[in-house]
Amino acid sequence: MTSEIQLAGFGGQGILFAGKVLAxxxxxxxxxxxxxxxxxxxxxxxxxxxxxCLSDEPIGSPVVNDPDLLIAMNEPSYTKFIGAVKExxxxxVDSTLVDSExxxxxxxxxxxxxxxxxxxxxxxxxxxxxLIGKLIKETGIIxxxxxxAAIRKIVPxxxxxxxxxxxxxIRLGYEYSE
Amino acid sequence: xxxERMLMKGNEALAEAAVRAGCKCYFGYPITPQTEIxxxxxxxxxxxxxxxxxxxxxxxAINMVYGxxxxxxxxxxxxxxxxISLKSEGISYAAGCDLPCVIVNVQRGGPGLGGIQPAQSxxxxxxxxxxxxxxxxxxxxxxxxxxxxxxxxxxxxxxDKYRMPVMILSDGLLGQMMEPVVFPEIKNNEPEKDWACxxxxxxxxxxxxxxxxxxxxxxxxxxxxxxxxxxxxxxxxPEAETYLTEDAEIIVxxxxxxxxxxxxxxxxxxxxxxxxxxxxxxxxxPFPEKAYADTVDTAKAYLCTELSMGQMIDDVRLATSxxxxxxxxxxxxxxxxTPAEILAQIKxxxxxxx
Amino acid sequence: xxxxxxxxxxxxxxxxxxPGCTHGIVHRLVCEIIDEMGIEGDTIGICPVGCSVVxxxxxxxxMIEAPHGRAPAVAxxxxxxxxxxxxxxxxxxxxxxxxxxxxxxxxxxxxENITVIFINNTIYGMTGGQMAPTTLPGQVTQTTPFxxxxxxxxxxxxxCEMLSQLTGTAYAxxxxxxxxxxxxxxxxxxxxxxxxxxxxxxxxxIEVLSTCPTNWGLTPEESMERVRKEMIPxxxxxxxxxxxxxxx
Numbered sequence: 001m002t003s004e005i006q007l008a009g010f011g012g013q014g015i016l017f018a019g020k021v022l023a024x025x026x027x028x029x030x031x032x033x034x035x036x037x038x039x040x041x042x043x044x045x046x047x048x049x050x051x052x053c054l055s056d057e058p059i060g061s062p063v064v065n066d067p068d069l070l071i072a073m074n075e076p077s078y079t080k081f082i083g084a085v086k087e088x089x090x091x092x093v094d095s096t097l098v099d100s101e102x103x104x105x106x107x108x109x110x111x112x113x114x115x116x117x118x119x120x121x122x123x124x125x126x127x128x129x130x131l132i133g134k135l136i137k138e139t140g141i142i143x144x145x146x147x148x149a150a151i152r153k154i155v156p157x158x159x160x161x162x163x164x165x166x167x168x169x170i171r172l173g174y175e176y177s178e
Numbered sequence: 179x180x181x182e183r184m185l186m187k188g189n190e191a192l193a194e195a196a197v198r199a200g201c202k203c204y205f206g207y208p209i210t211p212q213t214e215i216x217x218x219x220x221x222x223x224x225x226x227x228x229x230x231x232x233x234x235x236x237x238x239a240i241n242m243v244y245g246x247x248x249x250x251x252x253x254x255x256x257x258x259x260x261x262i263s264l265k266s267e268g269i270s271y272a273a274g275c276d277l278p279c280v281i282v283n284v285q286r287g288g289p290g291l292g293g294i295q296p297a298q299s300x301x302x303x304x305x306x307x308x309x310x311x312x313x314x315x316x317x318x319x320x321x322x323x324x325x326x327x328x329x330x331x332x333x334x335x336x337x338d339k340y341r342m343p344v345m346i347l348s349d350g351l352l353g354q355m356m357e358p359v360v361f362p363e364i365k366n367n368e369p370e371k372d373w374a375c376x377x378x379x380x381x382x383x384x385x386x387x388x389x390x391x392x393x394x395x396x397x398x399x400x401x402x403x404x405x406x407x408x409x410x411x412x413x414x415x416p417e418a419e420t421y422l423t424e425d426a427e428i429i430v431x432x433x434x435x436x437x438x439x440x441x442x443x444x445x446x447x448x449x450x451x452x453x454x455x456x457x458x459x460x461x462x463x464p465f466p467e468k469a470y471a472d473t474v475d476t477a478k479a480y481l482c483t484e485l486s487m488g489q490m491i492d493d494v495r496l497a498t499s500x501x502x503x504x505x506x507x508x509x510x511x512x513x514x515x516t517p518a519e520i521l522a523q524i525k526x527x528x529x530x531x532x
Numbered sequence: 533x534x535x536x537x538x539x540x541x542x543x544x545x546x547x548x549x550x551p552g553c554t555h556g557i558v559h560r561l562v563c564e565i566i567d568e569m570g571i572e573g574d575t576i577g578i579c580p581v582g583c584s585v586v587x588x589x590x591x592x593x594x595m596i597e598a599p600h601g602r603a604p605a606v607a608x609x610x611x612x613x614x615x616x617x618x619x620x621x622x623x624x625x626x627x628x629x630x631x632x633x634x635x636x637x638x639x640x641x642x643x644e645n646i647t648v649i650f651i652n653n654t655i656y657g658m659t660g661g662q663m664a665p666t667t668l669p670g671q672v673t674q675t676t677p678f679x680x681x682x683x684x685x686x687x688x689x690x691x692c693e694m695l696s697q698l699t700g701t702a703y704a705x706x707x708x709x710x711x712x713x714x715x716x717x718x719x720x721x722x723x724x725x726x727x728x729x730x731x732x733x734x735x736x737x738i739e740v741l742s743t744c745p746t747n748w749g750l751t752p753e754e755s756m757e758r759v760r761k762e763m764i765p766x767x768x769x770x771x772x773x774x775x776x777x778x779x780x
Contacts, residue, residue, distance in 0.1 A: 023185055027183060027185050027358050032357075032358075033185070033356075033357065034355055034356065034357050035185070035355060035356035035357075036355040039210065039294065039350075039354055059357075060439055060440075060441045060442030060445070060517060061438055061439040061442055061516065061517055062351065062355045062357075062438070063351075063516070202613060203609065203612060203613050205609065229612045231612060234634055234638035235634055235635075237602065237605070237634075237635075238605040238608075238634070238635050238638065239605075241598065241599060241602040241605035241606050241635070242606070242608050242612070243609060244598075244605075244609060245578070245598075245605065245606035245607060245608060245609025245610040245611075246612065246613040247609075248596045248610065249609075249610050249614050251613045253609065253613070267599055268599060268602070375576050375594035375596050376576075376594065376614060376617070377573055377574045377576055377593070377594055377618075378572075378573050378594055379573040379574070380572065380573035383592075384591070384593055384594050384595060385595075386589075386594070386595045386596075386597070387596040387597065388588055388595075388596070388597035389597065390585060390597055392586075
């Protein structure tokens with residue numbers, strides 16, 4: 001089985017980091033994984049997206065054109081990518097920053113006010129991970145054990161507080177219901 | 179040495195592998211999409227007693243490599259397409275002096291300033307026209323982050339073995355993407371370099387590293403000798419991966435990033451009952467002609483896929499002696515073809531073959 | 533009794549330089565110093581593209597021939613990989629101050645611990661007498677047949693003056709080899725460059741005003757006269773920078 005994931009938002013929302021967490025999870029569960037950032041001349045504030053593939057087979061193209069799963073963290077990303085999601089796929093949308101009507105009825109779209117939840121819970125910058133929590137809950141493509149191990153692996157041990165915050169963010173997303 | 183699977187960017191995996199392979203000097207200049215190599219080296223080299231220096235230009239960087247290599251240490255530079263154009267002078271000199279060194283090209287779109295997205299439009303530059311004069315460099319084409327690491331080690335070993343520059347021809351896709359990588363075990367393959375300029379310690383006559391021959395007959399002889407070495411390399415080094423070629427009617431071929439996409443297309447074609455296969459050259463110079471010659475009796479057509487307007491296709495035609503049609507499909511300027519696009523081409527050829 | 537003989541580090545073969553050319557004198561001075569310091573076995577020289585392109589045959593230490601203008605970059609690679617070795621470049625004006633200006637300036641500003649011997653004879657010799665970056669205003673060359681007009685061809689590059697502005701430059705001196713007194717002063721300057729390298733003091737450059745009788749269209753004697761009458765007034769001799777003096 002192959003899961004092709006597209007993550008998109010503004011630069012600075014932790015799009016690349018969230019993708020890296022997912023790729024790490026895949027690696028820890030012995031799957032083939034790839035992570036590919038878009039890279040452009042802008043450093044901050046521009047649009048940003050990245051492609052992650054998790055698969056039981058060797059991965060051909062690491063470019064995700066038609067994602068099985070989309071994480072959209074702002075309006076332009078939502079409108080740009082939602083049409084490409086495969087029929088029967090999933091979308092996880094930060095409803096604090098995305099106002100538009102749901103555009104698809106042939107996919108499972110989950111709206112989570114991730115940025116608001118992050119602010120309310122003193123998890124500044126944690127909206128990306130809250131959405132991943134929701135993704136885990138609804139798709140089951142990653143286990144809670146793997147995500148915890150991945151976060152512990154990626155966040156430097158010196159920054160223990162950040163590990164704790166990320167794990168809290170995961171749980172917030174996991175437990176959120178509309 | 180750790181055998182752990184690590185998730186790394188291609189550029190970083192290549193840099194780490196180079197250090198493990200004994201690269202003592204790295205000289206570079208920032209250019210997207212290869213800058214991670216320089217950034218990684220700037221942190222890593224001081225910790226292992228190596229040299230990192232940001233040069234004032236690509237030209238200076240390759241000449242610093244030239245100087246370091248002339249003293250017998252393993253030295254490397256990296257850049258992306260426009261920067262490799264600038265390094266061409268130094269690469270020619272290194273080839274003319276038989277200096278082992280490693281040059282990495284993480285290709286982007288061109289010509290001119292072009293773009294910063296992945297491309298494969300420097301195939302000619304790498305394999306045919308790397309600078310002025312009669313010479314070639316060995317060219318390795320990685321297709322995964324793992325190979326970015328593996329081929330960095332191989333590049334240093336082959337550079338020393340044959341005393342010549344080796345290029346790793348990668349692209350922005352492989353440089354920027356992360357995949358798991360396990361670093362290869364390193365065997366010390368560094369030979370004695372009695373030709374190097376290390377200071378003669380009053381123990382021998384002076385060594386001279388030089389590519390100037392003012393007498394035409396001497397220059398001719400030097401070129402003839404070098405080409406004898408190239409003949410040996412053409413016997414020993416060509417490498418290619420073949421995938422499902424034994425019964426294949428349509429053989430897709432491409433290197434590096436293009437080969438990854440082509441493989442997905444081949445799988446999709448097989449799923450639809452089309453006998454497709456893949457030849458992926460690993461060495462671009464010497465070109466793995468045998469892999470093509472071995473299939474030319476059984477295959478009916480070839481499809482060459484590149485992230486360019488079509489450059490490697492010339493070598494595919496030569497390797498198949500033009501006995502079968504060789505079609506081309508490429509996207510260029512930084513556009514990456516999709517497996518579906520390549521599958522459509524395979525189907526088109528299948529129709530034509532009926 | 534001292535016997536005048538060829539320095540050990542100067543190969544005993546006949547040089548290709550034209551009669552009256554001062555390259556030979558400068559080669560000899562460098563080799564005398566290498567001998568006196570006893571560093572022939574510890575020295576790696578870099579020669580340029582230009583009249584001294586085949587100097588690798590003359591210097592008995594290990595030698596590397598660099599692409600045109602790139603000697604300071606090549607020397608950087610050598611010195612960084614073998615910091616315990618003496619490294620010098622030997623470059624002409626076209627090499628150092630035209631096609632290689634970038635490499636020169638940056639090696640200086642990095643304070644590369646190398647010694648640069650810079651031959652300024654105001655002309656491209658090897659290619660047959662074209663305008664150099666150091667060609668004097670009014671000077672006739674193959675490519676300035678009516679004399680160098682600064683309005684068209686710009687002004688000479690004053691290398692010592694320019695490099696002495698850089699913090700990384702440790703020592704810059706302009707010397708001449710037109711008289712025994714000047715030759716002795718030149719030798720002292722070259723020695724100082726090597727000594728400063730020995731003491732890890734950074735980038736040193738010794739600019740030597742030289743002759744090119746063939747391309748100037750003068751006799752050797754007239755050439756020496758030209759150095760005195762035309763070049764020294766335009767390119768004043770002296771120490772432009774010396775960090776050891778500033779420390780005193």
